Amino acid sequence: MDESSKVGIIGSGSWATAIAKMLLNNVPSINWYFRDQVHIDDFRRFRHNPNYLTSVEFNPDRINFSDDINEVVQQSDILILAIPSAFIKSALKKLTAPLKDKFVVSAIKGLVPDENLIIGQYFNQVYDVPTESIGVISGPCHAEEVALERLSYLTIACQDIKKGRAFSAFLKTPYIMTTISDDIYGTEYSAVLKNIMAVASGICHGLGYGDNFQAVLISNAIQEMKRFVDTVHPITRDIKSSAYLGDLLVTAYSQFSRNRMFGTMIGKGYSVKYAQMEMLMIAEGYYAVKSIHEINDKYKVNMPITEAVYNIIYDRISPAMEIRLLTEHLR
Numbered sequence: 001m002d003e004s005s006k007v008g009i010i011g012s013g014s015w016a017t018a019i020a021k022m023l024l025n026n027v028p029s030i031n032w033y034f035r036d037q038v039h040i041d042d043f044r045r046f047r048h049n050p051n052y053l054t055s056v057e058f059n060p061d062r063i064n065f066s067d068d069i070n071e072v073v074q075q076s077d078i079l080i081l082a083i084p085s086a087f088i089k090s091a092l093k094k095l096t097a098p099l100k101d102k103f104v105v106s107a108i109k110g111l112v113p114d115e116n117l118i119i120g121q122y123f124n125q126v127y128d129v130p131t132e133s134i135g136v137i138s139g140p141c142h143a144e145e146v147a148l149e150r151l152s153y154l155t156i157a158c159q160d161i162k163k164g165r166a167f168s169a170f171l172k173t174p175y176i177m178t179t180i181s182d183d184i185y186g187t188e189y190s191a192v193l194k195n196i197m198a199v200a201s202g203i204c205h206g207l208g209y210g211d212n213f214q215a216v217l218i219s220n221a222i223q224e225m226k227r228f229v230d231t232v233h234p235i236t237r238d239i240k241s242s243a244y245l246g247d248l249l250v251t252a253y254s255q256f257s258r259n260r261m262f263g264t265m266i267g268k269g270y271s272v273k274y275a276q277m278e279m280l281m282i283a284e285g286y287y288a289v290k291s292i293h294e295i296n297d298k299y300k301v302n303m304p305i306t307e308a309v310y311n312i313i314y315d316r317i318s319p320a321m322e323i324r325l326l327t328e329h330l331r
Contacts, residue, residue: 008076016082085110155243195285198259206267
């Protein structure tokens with residue numbers, strides 16, 4: 001991997017758009033897969049993504065658009081996947097081009113449904129991508145603040161530190177700082193778990209709990225995350241660093257957090273289905289809590305916040321009642 005490597009993006013949402021903005025500060029052109037040609041035509045005509053981060057203007061001449069996923073894969077050395085985890089299998093359904101010789105980067109903050117695998121595991125097991133050729137982009141970083149060019153930090157995780165450092169150069173800008181980690185399991189699981197915690201934070205906000213309680217909730221949330229990731233993948237890691245605690249904080253508190261927004265609507269009495277329809281965006285925490293609940297059947301980690309969110313969303317327990325029970329477990 002070097003500065004001449006061709007970069008492709010799979011996905012067309014807000015995070016994919018933010019990543020494209022970062023990349024085009026450093027490379028002459030990118031390959032970009034969209035599912036439908038109409039979306040591509042509108043992008044070219046209006047010079048911005050017609051559905052997400054519409055304030056970010058692009059030069060379409062520097063983007064090789066395609067609605068053929070195989071074309072983008074074949075023309076790229078580095079592939080960045082930025083699609084909701086719930087749809088990853090359907091998005092890759094038409095993929096026939098091999099991935100094992102690519103550097104595959106997950107910008108997906110969720111688990112593959114049914115298999116309950118983090119993205120790195122999925123591409124290693126299903127597409128034979130070597131573990132050392134898998135990277136992870138984690139926050140704390142919201143797409144909306146990238147659009148505004150507000151100073152943000154990214155963690156690039158890869159077991160091959162040299163590859164991780166080389167890839168980070170593609171994303172550095174005057175407003176994007178990067179750090180490197182070799183903890184692809186911990187960063188991916190933390191990215192999944194923080195979405196669940198943000199849903200919990202939103203539920204409590206919707207119920208009328210204040211800042212004092214939120215502080216206790218998030219303090220307990222990072223401890224719960226540590227218990228889980230240390231059990232599933234026990235290595236030495238600093239859970240207080242930005243990739244873990246920082247990403248949790250921004251997702252639990254930010255006005256841009258779709259998971260917190262989703263939780264707030266649930267706390268205010270919206271049904272899950274109505275909240276999803278109103279948002280028009282995917283709250284990964286909805287899918288993540290079911291997967292983590294199932295994974296934890298094996299590990300038996302003490303996860304009261306995760307279980308409370310699961311009970312509310314999937315068992316339809318009253319949010320007020322469930323959070324009241326949760327308060328007895330927080331310290």
